[in-house]
Amino acid sequence: MDDLWLSLPVGAQDALVSLGLLLPGLLLGVLVVRGFQPWPLVRAMLGRFRGANAIFVLLIAAAVALGAGLTAQERALRQGSARAAERFDLVLGAPGSEISLVLAAVYLQPMDLPLLSGEVFAEVAADPEVDLAAPIAFGDSWNGAPVVGTTAGFVTHLAGDLAMGRMFADHGEAVAGAFAPVGMGDAVEPAHGQGEVAEHDAHGGTAYVVVGRMAPTGSPWDRAILVPVEAVWEVHALPTGHAPERAEQIGPPFDPEWFPGTPAILVRADEVWANYALRDRYTRADVMAVFPGSVLASLHGLLRDMREAMSLMALVTQGLVVVAVLAGLSLLVRVFARGLALLRALGAPRRFVLAVVWSYAASLVGFGASLGLALGWMVAAVLSGLVTARTDVLVQARIGWTEVQLVTGFMSLALLLALLPSILASRRSPLNDLRA
Structure with missing residues (x-):
């Protein structure tokens, strides 16, 4: 198995790692929505609460952009400084x-x-x-x-x-x-x-x-x-x-x-x-x-330590954003609780309500993560231009597999945590919500 893995191209290995990180969230989605078609209701919920949805998406995008932009910029700076010194043996x-x-x-x-x-x-x-x-x-x-x-x-x-x-x-x-x-x-x-x-x-x-x-x-x-x-x-x-x-x-x-x-x-x-x-x-x-390369290696080690510290801060920020978004979703569920209660009164099972709320949360997470990856690339590109203009070292930041894996891992964690407000919504009393 190890020989087979090592025989794969590096890009294929990175793609498989990214897929592996996203796989728990995908499998959960298959289990949650199996046998139901919640997407028409999800589209209606996304369209009705545009303002709140936009806020959630932007929060998620900001958290993802911070982590992705940081790692892409650090790698670009390291590559640019090494490229500038490669002719100095x-x-x-x-x-x-x-x-x-x-x-x-x-x-x-x-x-x-x-x-x-x-x-x-x-x-x-x-x-x-x-x-x-x-x-x-x-x-x-x-x-x-x-x-x-x-x-x-x-x-x-x-x-x-x-x-x-x-x-x-x-x-x-x-x-x-x-x-x-x-x-x-x-x-x-x-x-x-x-x-x-x-x-x-x-x-x-x-x-x-x-x-x-x-x-x-x-x-x-x-x-x-x-x-x-x-x-x-x-x-x-x-x-x-x-x-x-x-x-x-x-x-x-x-x-x-x-x-x-x-x-x-x-x-x-x-x-x-x-x-x-x-x-x-x-x-x-x-x-x-x-050897300029040896000196750069020590400087890059210091830069890597700083990146790890900032990456930890970015992960904490992402975790806090996920918690805030899930808490907001729990509050938003109360807004359309009457509509969900009506579904239950018409005979919809609890699992259907769970599938609707989870799919709604998954849509926000997916939109936010995709937007955050694009914003991270844009922010890193702008910072690269500023660094290049300031130092005259050509720095070109690109989103790579490291950033993709960061985003896929974030999405899986968010999708797993999205079960909490979904379960709470499915266990609400239809009678109480209809009376309210």
Whole structure:
């Protein structure tokens, strides 16, 4: 049996789990309505009490949307942040906070990081197991977009072939990210710093001309403006990484004695296994090697703990909503108790009254849960857009099997609990209700 289950596609397994969660409610429905046709009366009850029905449906929808939207958004945020870091195999920085290094180098968040020396960069670049060692120098901006100094090899590694134009080939040229707020041929005058503290006249009118544009990466680098790292050093009155007679050179090799330092180095090895050897080799007193994926895993663990806590709150909310809806149904049963009593007086058995009330409650639960699933997707999509705009990390929330299973489990529980007001309605005295 286990082998048969494992041989099924993941989607089929999820579908069967969802069906299994809904099955108790479905079986109960078959047993309750077997031998009766309560639906004409249910449609009449839904039409007559539109206001009260709408309130119940919206309450259920809100509870379902909270749980479904929360889980979908958390998963989308986790996937988006991991996708943004997938091109950063190994990042080197000065000893300090691993999280700060990853936030700065991968997500371009403003951070004050110490610099790695030219000797360290030369050692890394000359390592036989290193296929690419690219300095990443940040700290400048233009109209809110970060201006980052690096090499042509890093640009190609990050986004592949350019979508437009060509690679920078001079100190005064730049390559823009896919969604950077600048057009081809525009001149970019960098400001020192980012945000409100940026100094716009700090670089004496230095400008870069945009000659190329990268393909989308789904990361904050889509809004960045990339320039030769030599140009960043030059505008800060530092050596260009090359001896004076080669001051106009772009890209490696760099001269250690003329290398002014860099806050981060992207390292890519020839083989995946070599990354682990490089991490061990360059984790020492003067340098720190970090796997961004490992740092993200710890952050995702914290995020998962927060999601579980919020999911528990959502489940409690759903339970309270179910109790409130069932209590409301019990009160609403009193409103049409005279009509049910008339059915009993005409010879309808108690089970028919039970089937009518349960089917009425099941209709409200079904409409509310379906609406809540749609609202959860809409809310998650809106939140994803806000997160993407805020962090520049592409976050796309979608309703998946996890949310479907959450809703089917909720529906089964609600349908089981709906038996309570149904049984109470079927046991009311027809004579007393007719007299009332």
